Amino acid sequence: MRELFERLGRMAVTAVTVTGNMFLILAQAVYFIFIPPYKLRNIVKQMEFVGVKSLFVVILTGSFTGMVLAMQSFNALKRFGAESLVGPTVALSMARELGPVLTALMVTGRAGSAMATELGTMRVTEQIDALYTMAINPVKYLITPRIVAGLSMLPILTVITDFVGVIGGYFVGVTLLNINPGVYIGRTVDFVNVDDIMYGVTKSFFFGLIITLVASYQGFYTTGGAEGVGRAATNAVVVGCVLILVSDYILTSIMF
Amino acid sequence: MLKLSAEAKVGIFVFIGLILLVYMSLRVGGIKFGREEGYTLTVRLDNASGLDTNASVRVAGVEVGRVRKILLEDNKAKLVLRIRPEVKIGKDFTAVLRTSGMLGERYLELIPGSPNAPSLEEGGDITRVATYADMEKLINLLADVASDVKNVTASFSSVLGGNEGEATLKNIVKNLEEVTENVNAIIKENDKRFSTVMVNFEDFSASIKDASRNLNSLIVENKDNLKGGVENLKNASLKLEEAMDTLNKIAPKVEDTISSVDSIAKKIDRGEGTLGKLINDPTTHEILNKTLSGINNYIDRTERFRTFVSYRGEFLFDEQDTKNYLSLKVQPKADKYYLFEVVDDPRGRRKTETVTIGGATTSVTKTSQEFKLSLELAKRFEDLAIRGGVIESSGGFGIDYYMLKDRVKIAFEAFDFDFNKKRNPHLKIGTLVRLNKYFFVTAGYDDFISKDGFESAYLGVGFEFEDEDLKYLFTSAPSIKP
Structure with missing residues (x-):
């Protein structure tokens, strides 16, 4: 019985500690964004890593999601003779939900795990401690560039995903399912607003922050050698994905 | 392949992203920079349900503009339309709210009138409005009608259709034939009987005659x-x-x-x-009215009229003697009263006299033992009362402030002004606290800027009661017109 309570207490304390540390890191990282020297090269490197190198995987997921959405909604809408609504369905779901969320999930899997591993290895091999001894603030040197990269790259990746998704849906709808191309585009333009795209982009800002922050935190506080590094990578992905989905719900309920 | 630096890659990437964002936004929202082209028209509809802002406005199914605003004006929906500049909308165009397809969006159709009609300018009003039956209702109704018709025809066909039906029809015709033949035979057979019936009837009428x-x-x-x-x-x-x-x-x-x-x-x-x-005589009525109101007035005044008699004694500490007041307060209205007071002051009445002894003129303040009289008129404004008149046999005024539902009164009075500046005016400040309906205590400081050493704190007690008899003494005097 006592053990049970102890465990519960420990869990609560850990949760609070983790949250607190995360916010501390966030506060420091954001603070250092505005403090020179800016180390642009460092930031650009991270942007390339998070953004450019995720492009392929994001295009792949985006186009296939759009295609499968078109196919599924066509089956459902055909029963009402409303095939013309396939375009809006695909475009709206991509712009509002699937674009930002899928992009964020893919980036977490690709870049988040890599970040956590990298930082974790640095921590385990005492490179971070070495930075301290060289009077270089590791948060500024390692974490700030990553968070800036996440914040700036995720929206752009999301826009690309949206676009590619609509193209994929168009391809399936028009060439495979014989929907009139004019109707497809026309309806899509009719139903989708600029706001829909902008909501998705706004969401992706938050997702970019969550991904990089969680990954950096997990890597930065790695303990326990090679095993710990592995655990950090896993945690970065799992916690990141869960937080993305939860915050997606919260953001949606606030925005719509 | 060209070797690109990290910067260049990120730059191209960002550029592509921004291009896509702008392209999609333009495609989807039709964002126009600067002032929107075209001109505005307004339409008033009884019902604009289902219509959204930015719904399309069409002529012959071609979009010519958008509904920019939907407002409520005089319980009608007022639509503000933005029409493309190259499109001319005639004054006799008719506006109709329509639905595209069965589940589609709502839009506003403008049906052209005669080609010669003048076109509307900026801010013009499309006055002709037609209402069409709701598409869904119409469809439902038609479906019902169709199913009814179907039922009827179905039963017809089940009765009449096929060989069986034909056979029954033949039977019916045959039966009809037989029936007519039978009727004919019956009439023929019963010819004689009919004649006997007629004979009986004749007999019956003869009997009535007898009766x-x-x-x-x-x-x-x-x-x-x-x-x-x-x-x-x-x-x-x-x-x-x-x-x-x-x-x-x-x-x-x-x-x-x-x-x-x-x-x-x-x-x-x-x-x-x-x-x-x-x-x-209308004057009779008026006189009567006046008389009655006079009587009323008189009664009212008598009712309102209150008189109070009070006595208070204030012990002056410096003087080691008591100053006595006997007062009669006559209050004709709640906010107005007259106060008559007889004051017995141990310090007596003061007078400044100029005495000339051997060419040298000196002024001397003399006191004489006599009663002093006060006669004051007071007017009350809410919690503040201002009174003035003769106070202790000299001109003066006072201000009273009432608190706690009149249970506490703070009074300030100034009198006995001497304009030769030989002595200061008599100032008195004090408070009065009512203990119950009849008794009260007073305390304060009398003559506190006196030059003659008359200043003294005082403490006093007193009582006051309302006198009904005196009241009638005053009001029995002939009443003056209000």
Whole structure:
């Protein structure tokens, strides 16, 4: 019985500690964004890593999601003779939900795990401690560039995903399912607003922050050698994905 | 392949992202930079349900503009339309709210009128509006009708269709034929019977004739009896006539009475005679009214009129003596009162006299033992009362402030001004606290800027009661017009 309570207490304390540390890191990282020297090269490197190198995987997921959405909604809408609504369905779901969320999930899997591993290895091999001894603030040197990269790259990746998704849906709808191309585009333009795209982009800002922050935190506080590094990578992905989905719900309920 | 730096890659990547974002936004939202082209028109509809802002406006199914605003004006939907500049909308165009397809969005269709009609300018109003039956309702109705028709035809076909139906129809026709034949035969067979029926009927009418003859003879036999009855009836009517005669004789008298009453009434109406004048003269009424209101007023004043008698004694500490006040407060209205006071001051009454002894003029303040009188008029504004008049046999004024539902009064008074500046005016400040309906205590500082050493703190007690008898003494004096 006592053990049970102890465990519960420990869990609560850990949760609070983790949250607190995360916010501390966030506060420091954001603070250092505005403090020179800016180390642009460092930031650009991270942007390339998070953004450019995720492009392929994001295009792949985006186009296939759009295609499968078109196919599924066509089956459902055909029963009402409303095939013309396939375009809006695909475009709206991509712009509002699937674009930002899928992009964020893919980036977490690709870049988040890599970040956590990298930082974790640095921590385990005492490179971070070495930075301290060289009077270089590791948060500024390692974490700030990553968070800036996440914040700036995720929206752009999301826009690309949206676009590619609509193209994929168009391809399936028009060439495979014989929907009139004019109707497809026309309806899509009719139903989708600029706001829909902008909501998705706004969401992706938050997702970019969550991904990089969680990954950096997990890597930065790695303990326990090679095993710990592995655990950090896993945690970065799992916690990141869960937080993305939860915050997606919260953001949606606030925005719509 | 070209070797690109990290910067270049990120740059291209960002560039592509931004291009896509702008392209999609333009495609989807039709964002226009600067002022929107075209001109505005307005339409008023009874019902704009289902219409959203930015719904399309179409002529012959071609989009010519958008609904920019939907407002409510005089319980009608007022739509502000933005029409493309190259499109001309005639004054006789008719606006109709339509739905595209069965589940589609709503839009506003403008149906052209005659080609020669002048076109509307910026801010113009499309006045012709038509309402079409709701598409869904129409479809439902048609579906119902169709299913009814279908049912009817189905039952028809089930009855008449096929070989069976034909056979039944044939049977029916055959039966009809038989029936007519039978009727014909029956009529032929019964020809004789019909004639006997007619003979019987003749007999029956003859018997009725006999019966009427018998009734006649019955009446003849009882002739006398009938006569007596009629005679009695006659007598009764004669007596009735007599009664009517008497009544007739009385009638003129009644008429006279009525006419004299009538003439009296008329006279009164015309204002002849005392009563007539009394009733007809409007001044009578006014006088009566005035009298009544006067009486009312008088009673009211008497009711309102209150008189209080009070005594208080204040012990002056420096003087080691008591200053006594006997006062009568007459309060004709709640916010106004007169105060008569007789004051016995141990310090006496002061006077400054100029004495000339051997060419040198000196002024001397003398005191004399006599009662001092106060006669004040006070007016009250909410919790503040201002009074003035004669205070302790000299001109002065006072301000009272009431608190706690009049239970506590703070009073300040100034009097006995000496304009030769030989002595300071008599100032007194104090408070009065009511203990109950009758008793009160006072405390304060009397004559506190005195030059003559008269300043003294005081503490006093007193009582006050309302005197009903005095009240009538005052109000029995003839009342003056309000």
